[in-house]
Amino acid sequence: MPNQERIINIGIVGLGIAGTSMIPAILEHPHVRLAGVATRNKERLEKFAKDYQAETYFTIDELCKSKSIDAIYIATPTEFHKDHVKIAAEAKKHIIVEKPLAVTLEEADEMIRAAEENGVQLIVGHSHSFEPPIQKMREIIESGELGRVTMIHNWYYNDWLYRPRTPEELQTELGGGVTYRQGAHQFDIIRLLGGGKVRSVRAVTGVCDPARPTEGNHTVFLEFENGIAATAVYNGYDHFHTTELTFDIGEGGPLQKATQYAASRRAIKETGSQSQEAALKAEAGYGGKRTKNYDGAEKHHPFFGLTIVSCEKGVIRQHPDGLLIYGEDKKYVVPISKKETGRLNVLDELYRAVLKQEKPVHDGHWARANLEVCIKALQSSKERKELLLQYQVPVVDKAAVN
Template sequence: MSGGCGVSEGNGRPALRVGIVGLGIAGSSMVPALQKHPNVRLTAVSTRNEERGRKFAEDFPVEVYPGIEELCESESVDAVYVATPTQLHGEHAIIAAERGKHVIVEKPIAVTLEEAGAMIEAAERNGVKMVVGPSQSFEPPIRKIREIVEGGSLGRVRMIHNWYFNDWMYRPRTPDELDTGQGGGVTYRQGAHQFDIIRLIGGGMVRSVRAMTGRWDDDRPTEGAHSVFLEFEDRTAATAVYNGYDRFHTTEITFGIGEGGPLVTSDVYGRSRKLIRKSGGSDAEVALKDAAGYGGERAKNYAKTEPHHPFFGLTVVSCERGDIRQSPDGLLVYGPEEKEEVILPKDVTGRDALIGELYEAVANDEAPLHDGRWGRANIEVCVAALESARERKEVYLSHQTPVPEKGNALPQAR
């Protein structure tokens, strides 16, 4: 490992020391997973919000820096989690790589394929590992679906669908999140999750994309909905449907369980839409978003354990001899002769798996599954969907990467 790593107590494996860049919702949500891994140490954070940095330092024994450059100069940091806005991912990941730091970069990897390519080149040139996430394909139900598909008991996978209806467009947003040119809108921000799920289950190699997107609110001038058809090289068909306009919510048909795993117990129809329009304008909305970051008034308990596995909308997978979808406690498998529920343990989350994947890649000097090329392949689908909708044509892909062969596909969290 780089950065002068020490040896952790107890098991003799080297420790990976991680610094977080950005203490908004994403950066704060990663803290429990970093603390949970027996060989990972949270040693530093970088934030431009001085109050947030002071609060974090009161709660955790870490170094605090005003910028990523200063953090990456620290000899106490081996890897950097880039949890900054999408339009800064490329710049920040390259800064970390050029200083010999391994990188976790938030999804989507970048706004353009060219920027993603530069990030990949920087990581490889400097001999560091890069993992893109957290994304929904790290979650145990999605990983288990891939395992079942790969095992072949239901025959070859033939159709994959992920449909998600929620309130994404009316949660508190910063201006860049509503600007497609800066990686905003649901096709970049949420399509990156959908395409990651679909590509993992289907083996990775998408041949082409045909899509239509929707901008249905002039006050939120970015994509708030899309319908995307993906064709894999092996003729597997997939659809990704997303509507973030806060009317019908998919939780009505996913056992009341939403993203992250909480149980929705009240009627959420239009709630976010009404609240954001009463917030008092863009400045007030930005303040609401800021309050959801570390130490803010609206910040959730990031270490809270939810009662169920997360549902990123409705995912249904059809194989030649059966179908698969999620249940509250795992998966429902509709086989040739009977329906079976597969119960999955809840002690490992998607973020745990992400940290485990980076650690094992660094410790064993192997390429992680969700590496820069995997992240670029996902953003290629996002870019293609936007192009297809704009040009009203099928778009063929050239940067796709396959899921590794059986036995090395899903590195486990430890």
């Protein structure tokens, strides 16, 4: 794409929750245009065609043949990521692909190679390290005002395992379970704040419900090359929720409405069959009865659990209005505008990589490093030992790149 061209025409593959959630950001970004979509769901495709002046296709192959499409946002299940990235790369389309990048490191290598050989950008998101509070935490860390980072912790308790799930989301070998699906967020956040290069992993994962035979919780200890210690704790079994510790704000952003205790757990156990559960999940996709609409809701930046960064001279955590800093002499809030969002930042990273030739932070190598932590955490739990990592990369120094 020529440098002087200021608009990236993007096509979405998949109109489930992820693809649907990206549409408002695409419409808002000044340098990105919603130009097309591909989905095998005929009802969604027809509704999309009525809602937007954009090209519509049943397959990614057809979408990628369009000369008017510059980039592809791949929001399909993880087991399809490798093939879909290769199709887009070989069609010379820039790529945003949902997390986790892949199921295996070998698949990740193929995807990175396909993008590099075809000269296209590969960015992985939306992951929660794109969110403005996490970005601001990183900025404060880099400033050195609180001294060296010593510890990073992200703890998240919720109902993830009992939200409506498709079959692959409950199969670890297909990239299902909380360590693949949600650890990808946690490790992404922790690695961004810690500098990127994790030395080793020691983890314990748990499968506590035979009816949901995949990892529903994990405790992961990470040691960075620079000496920072970190923990990622996740429990998706719908007992305790960390919204009790995060001002009643969850990962969606708005205040969480009080519901009956363990409502998700009971509701999913009352579902009659796997097909009925998959149908419920589909209703949360584009045009569905359960599609989330936050218009009119009190807006906050998402809280992906409780994130606490300890430094030599203070502690940082998230606050409804930005960040809460516990300094040596006082406690104070650093405000963050609510106009900026994580998904806008995903698109902006693509824009800057494609049109300004800025090296992206969340490229294929970064995503492979996150995936390595997921894989090694699962392996560590099985083998009951600490495992060293070999594919870790540092956070891109934007000042050095520019």
